[in-house]
Amino acid sequence: xxxxxxxxxxxxxxxxxxxxxxxxxxxxxxxxxxxxxxxxxxxxxxxxxxxxxxxxxxxxxxxxxxxxxxxxxxxxxxxxxxxxxxxxxxxxxxxxxxxxxxxxxxxxxxxxxxxxxxxxxxxxxxxxxxxxxxxxxxxx
Numbered sequence: 552x553x554x555x556x557x558x559x560x561x562x563x564x565x566x567x568x569x570x571x572x573x574x575x576x577x578x579x580x581x582x583x584x585x586x587x588x589x590x591x592x593x594x595x596x597x598x599x600x601x602x603x604x605x606x607x608x609x610x611x612x613x614x615x616x617x618x619x620x621x622x623x624x625x626x627x628x629x630x631x632x633x634x635x636x637x638x639x640x641x642x643x644x645x646x647x648x649x650x651x652x653x654x655x656x657x658x659x660x661x662x663x664x665x666x667x668x669x670x671x672x673x674x675x676x677x678x679x680x681x682x683x684x685x686x687x688x689x690x691x
Contacts, residue, residue, distance in 0.1 A: 575626070579618025587611035 565573045572580070587607040595603035620627040 576618040579614050583611035583614030583618075586614065 568574050568577060587610045590610055591603050591607040594606060598606070617627050620630075622630050625633075
């Protein structure tokens, strides 16, 4: 009985059109060939064969990268778009800042201590004991 490997994640399976390549890869490789081959043919007599080959590779490489590279199911242009938006277009400061619960409790404790100190100072000035600090603490 023949064995056929079945991938676990079927969402990553892409339909192949020709030469075991997807439509996207065929378009990108075709664009690379349209940019690279004429450049090589037109420049090999002027700048030499080795330099013309390097120029052709340099021109074709972005097309191949856009055809092949994928990260987390997203093609290269989407990854670059997210990178540019996050790095250069987004504001540097965070618009939302979380509240630190410990700092809030510390502020509340400091305010209660200040209220008690003010109540005690007022009681010393009048010569009476005041329970104002206790009432303020209970009312919160």
